[in-house]
Structures are given as C-alpha cells and as structure tokens.
Amino acid sequence: MSTAELLTLENTAVVLDSTCDPPDGWLDQPGLYMVPLKVHFGDQMFRDGVDMTYREFFAKLAETDILPTTSQPTVGEFLAVYEEARAKYDHVFSLHISGEMSGTVRAAEQAAEQVGNVYVYDLRTVTAALALGAERLRARLEKGCTLEEAHAYVRHYRDNGRLLIHAATLEYLRRGGRIGRAASLVGGVFDIKPLICAEDGVLTGYAKVRGLKKALAAMERFIDEHSKPDDEIWFCTIDAINEEEPPLIRELIERIRPNAHWVFQGHVAAVVGTHIGPGTSAFAMIVE
Secondary structure (H helix, E strand, O other), X not given: OOHHHOEOOOOEEEEEEHHHOOOOOHHHOOOEEEEOOEEEEOOEEEEEOOOEOXXXXXXXXXXXXXXXXXXXXXXXXHHHHHHHHHOOOOEEEEXXXXXXXXXXHHHHHHHHOOOOOEEEEEXXXXXXXXXXXXXXXXXXXXXOEOHHHHHHHHHHHHHHOEEEEEOOOOHHHHHHOOOOEHHHHOOOOOXXXXXXXXXXXXXXXXXXXXXXHHHHHHXXXXXXXXXXXXXXXXXXXXXXXXXXXXXXXXXXXXXXXXXXXXXXXXXXXXXXXXXXXXXXXXXXXXXX
C-alpha cells in the first residue's frame, strides 16, 4: 500500500463536542476541532469552552441560585465546522457524547450527510473519555494507518473504553434529569460518595463508599474487572475543581498496572459540570 493511501495527521481531522473536557491547550493542536454545547443561566447563554472557562463556570455556579441548563449544537453549527475541516483535510472523524445522554450526535449525523468523508461516532461515554479516544486515534494517525484501521480503532475504543466517576454528590445529576441508572446511589449516610460508570452509554451506579481510601479501593476493583495486570493501558485523570484526587488515582493505576501510560489531566467544563457539580474526580482508560 502506498503512503498516499494512508491516513495521517496531515490529511485527517478530528472533531469533538465540548463535553470532551480536554486538558488546557489540547485543542490548539492542528487538526482538532470542537463544536460547543451551550450553558444557560436564566437568560444568559454561554458557549461551553468558548465564552467561559471551566474555572469561570464553577465560580459562577457557586455564586448563583439559578440552576443552569444545557443545550446541544445545531445541525448548522456542525455543518460549518465540517466544511471548515474538509477544506483542509481529506477525512474527518467526529467523536461524540453518548446519544443516551444528549442529542448532540444526532445533530452531527444530520450535518455529516451533507459533507463527504465525515465519519460520526457515538462513543457511548462522556467527559475526557472522549478526548482520550481522540488522542489515541491521533496516535495511530501520527504513525499512518488505513481508513479501515482507523475505523476499527474507534470501534474498539467505543466498545472497550471505560470511565469511572467519583462524584461529590448526585444532586446535580438528579436536578438535571441525567441520573440514568445511578439513581440507586442517591441518598444515604453523610460523607458516602457515589462512584458511577458509563455503561451502554448510560450513567450507571457502581458503588457507594465513605472516604477517599475506600473510593480508591473501589477504583482498584473496577480496574481489576476491566483489565489484567500485564495489560498495556492508556488512561487520563479528570477533575471538576478537585486537585487532590487525580494524582492519587494516577498513582494507584501506575502502581497496579506497570504497563499503564498516563496521557493527560482533563478538566470538567460547563456542560458536564452542570450535571455533576464541583468536587468530582474521574478517570478513563482503554486497554490496547
């Protein structure tokens, strides 16, 4: 096969929506595009990750009694980004939040029907698990891969990527109506915190724990359930204004999985933050 037939970073772009909660500066790389969802505080509207940083969002959330709401991008907004990307790149992979959580991916699919060589995927997850999938796809593009190899990897990530969230509270999910199968974790004794995972595209209760030590033990159990000790794992840590826990999660994963590779620290931004609130930590992982 000739080099001209390979997908590379030079001829292939990746589009995400703003629920990908990436690390600072990550989206500045060539070939990465982001379509923002919107956050509404009463009559005020902000484009997630564009008009408001994640720190500004949580500061505003703390100072207001208004419960923010969120809305998805329009078909036209996706279409504009796809046309911009296709003007520079031959292929576009568009990776998005679970269709069970948002109608975003359906808007992306409708826009993609109007532009050639745009491949839309529902990754059936949320937050920086999306950015991790994009980063691992781009690692293959950096080396060069066929179109089918790129599709095969995205399907592998969609079907095998894992996300575990240690939420400070489920109150925001309950109020926003996005609690899914995690409803069983609501309530209970003071200081008991829920762990929730993305399963079949839905947020699902995994465990209720008291204290960080037991939370880390539950995370270790989750990792054991989804990988073997000698597996090669790529993972990211994630926080919503919680600087204490992500380094401890990273330390745990690197201790129990010698072949683990930490990729980045993602930050929960406005749209996801509306539904999970501050104080949350999480990690996403994929076995390759």
